[in-house]
Amino acid sequence: MTERNSLSVTGVRKSFGRDRILEDVNVAAGEAQLLVICGLPSTGKTTLARVICGLEQADAGQVHIADQDVTGLKPAARNIGYVPQSFALFPNMSVYKNIAYPLLRARQKKSDIVSQVRHMAEMLGIDSLLDKRVDQISGGQKQRVAIARGLVKKCALYVLDDPLVGLDFKLREQLALDLRLLQKQIGATFVYLTGDPLEPLMLGDNVAVLAGGRIQETAAAVDAYKSPQSDAMARVLGLPRANFVEAPITDARRRVACDLFTLEVVDPAALPRSADRIRMLIRPEHVGYGDPPPDAVHFSAEVRLIEDIGVDSVIHLQTAVGKLVACLPSARVRASDALRGTVRMWVRPARIRAYGIDSGRVMKCTFRASEQ
Secondary structure: OOOOEEEEEEEEEEEEOOEEEEEEEEEEEEOOOEEEEEOOOOOOHHHHHHHHHOOOOOOEEEEEEOOEEOOOOOHHHOOEEEEOOOOOOOOOOEHHHHHHHHHHHOOOOHHHHHHHHHHHHHHOOOHHHOOOEHHHOOHHHHHHHHHHHHHOOOOOEEEEEOOOOOOOHHHHHHHHHHHHHHHHHHOOOEEEEEOOOOHHHHHOOEEEEEEOOEEEEEEEHHHHOOOOOEHHHHHHOOOOOOEEEEEEEEOOOOEEEOOOOEEEEOOHHHOOOOOOEEEEEEOHHHEEEOOOOOOOEEEEEEEEEEEEOOOEEEEEEEEOOEEEEEEEEHHHHHHOOOOOOEEEEEEOHHHOEEEEOOOOEEEOOOEEEOOO
16 A cells, blocks of 8 residues: 555646755655754755745745645645744743634634644643743743644644754754654654754654755655665764764775875775765764774774763764764763873774765775774
8 A cells, every 4th residue: 555645746846046946846744743853054954845835936836735736726725734944933922822823724613623722732731821921931941832833733744844943952852752652642754854964863753854955865764864865864963963084995995095094995896986985974873982892993093072972972083084073971981081192093994984975875885894
């Protein structure tokens, strides 16, 4: 049986003057799924959200919600709940009236409005604020009101455009959890757009990455971090951010060499014949210090900064190829007096992933320490 999509975006393009923002965007969200579309700043996430909602008209392409082509429909006819990046609340109105606004515009019965507003407020923990004016509540509470207003009306689809941006980490973490539980409780399809490196992993069933005006990859959230098929996905997910090192292919395609180390290519046939360089992904948690395994390769680095963030510590390194980041257990870092100045770090070649310089696509090759 074919899975029914709640949203399908096909071939969407959008320009503002000479600036092409979206270039042939194709993405779909399954029924009752939470799809996270992530990307670095200024990659067109808000533009895509507005095109889906009908607030911007695409230059080309189609938007389908369920089985209906809504490309030419006005926003009110699309039956989409929308939470914009800004609060966009009415400051001199009560929390209740702000949340009820979409229902009042839809001319629903007063009794239904009261029950729906109270139910949504209870789910988001703001039912005690309903009689307060918006200008009397905190930033985090305003964010919950904005989310409640976007979700209170029963819709085929909900689009949330970076709704937690600007909040402190603990509040963002709690609201992300609340949103995930809420989505499961109401059984709705959410499309959630964000530039945050952790929210896709916390929230998503599937994760899509928007870069260069296109969806470069869509994957299950459990696979998106573990085995990204594009360097675009690897760049946007995870904190600290991923390390990338470029290296030429040498010795009849049997080795790759950079100023850090030389690696032997286990399966040279997996390298495209046209490639003369690769881009290597080295996750911060795969950079080690002390007690190296037998298959590790080593490199020299200068410790510039250590950030103790609790369980782990982020080590900022200056190396022969530029800045790299390592992530080590804080207990080990605190116990070591030697992790300062110039140090010897290591990485296991089997954990390094290779990507094409031009394509950004993963190469199905593996590495081991070179015997040279």
